[in-house]
Amino acid sequence: MTLARLHADIAARVEAIRAAHPDWLCRRGCDGCCRRLAEMPQLTPAEWALLHQGLNALPPAQLDSIRQALRSLAATPQRPLVCPLLDRTAGACRVYAYRPVACRTYGFYVERDLGLYCRDIEARVASGELAEVVWGNQDRVQRGLRDLGQARALTDWFESAFGQRSGTDGEPALMPADCRCVDERIPCGTREPVPRNLADAP
Numbered sequence: 001m002t003l004a005r006l007h008a009d010i011a012a013r014v015e016a017i018r019a020a021h022p023d024w025l026c027r028r029g030c031d032g033c034c035r036r037l038a039e040m041p042q043l044t045p046a047e048w049a050l051l052h053q054g055l056n057a058l059p060p061a062q063l064d065s066i067r068q069a070l071r072s073l074a075a076t077p078q079r080p081l082v083c084p085l086l087d088r089t090a091g092a093c094r095v096y097a098y099r100p101v102a103c104r105t106y107g108f109y110v111e112r113d114l115g116l117y118c119r120d121i122e123a124r125v126a127s128g129e130l131a132e133v134v135w136g137n138q139d140r141v142q143r144g145l146r147d148l149g150q151a152r153a154l155t156d157w158f159e160s161a162f163g164q165r166s167g168t169d170g171e172p173a174l175m176p177a178d179c180r181c182v183d184e185r186i187p188c189g190t191r192e193p194v195p196r197n198l199a200d201a202p
């Protein structure tokens with residue numbers, strides 16, 4: 001599967017969910033997930049190639065802000081991490097059109113055995129409001145990403161391209177640190193049941 005195909009599939013699922021729920025919580029200015037990363041974003045080579053285009057298109061001042069954010073992370077790499085690509089004032093991604101796959105699926109996709117919502121969406125799920133939602137299938141996305149090659153941390157890619165080391169290389173996850181399921185390696189007895197309506201299952 002190509003990155004373009006993956007993007008198209010994700011966009012279709014997101015659009016379908018939004019069409020059924022025009023008041024969906026994920027929108028510009030809602031940046032909670034970007035401010036609560038458990039680990040540095042991981043990107044496959046194709047995702048980085050796209051993101052690199054976005055970084056190169058930024059005004060120099062914005063690229064400097066990203067460099068500064070990476071330096072700050074290197075100095076104090078405590079978790080949760082605030083994504084260095086976030087414009088904290090605007091509450092918006094500086095490279096939205098070029099963002100990684102994980103950012104495109106977050107809030108709309110779930111893993112069969114984990115669930116991957118943000119806590120705000122989980123609250124709506126718990127209230128029963130979203131019972132009929134057909135969630136995107138994160139397992140399928142992960143399979144698509146594996147076809148795209150070895151993922152590396154954003155910090156590694158950035159260093160290769162721009163020569164700056166942040167020191168916050170992480171493990172392959174992009175989830176808010178307050179998620180109960182944040183560490184996939186630890187069996188969790190408190191996970192929410194995963195919704196039955198999973199697109200393109202299995």
Ligand code: SF4
Nearest residue numbers: 026030032033107118
């Ligand atoms: S996943 Fe949650 S925090 Fe992130 S944009 Fe959606 S509602 Fe906002």
Ligand code: SF4
Nearest residue numbers: 034083085086093103
């Ligand atoms: S790349 Fe953009 S959308 Fe993804 S976590 Fe960072 S700021 Fe948020």
